[in-house]
């Protein structure tokens with residue numbers, strides 16, 4: 001019998017909540033950093049904003 005707790009887990013890099021392995025990530029689990037598409041996009045947006053701000057201050 002397989003328990004859910006046996007699945008690998010990670011902590012979302014954006015919302016800091018733990019999330020469990022999903023089948024759709026089977027090929028890409030090492031690269032998965034966010035629990036959801038929303039977290040991924042929000043994190044990417046804020047990262048892009050910060051990067052742009054740094055560029056503007058350091059041309």
Ligand SMILES: [Zn+2]
Nearest residue numbers: 012015035039
């Ligand atoms: Zn998240």
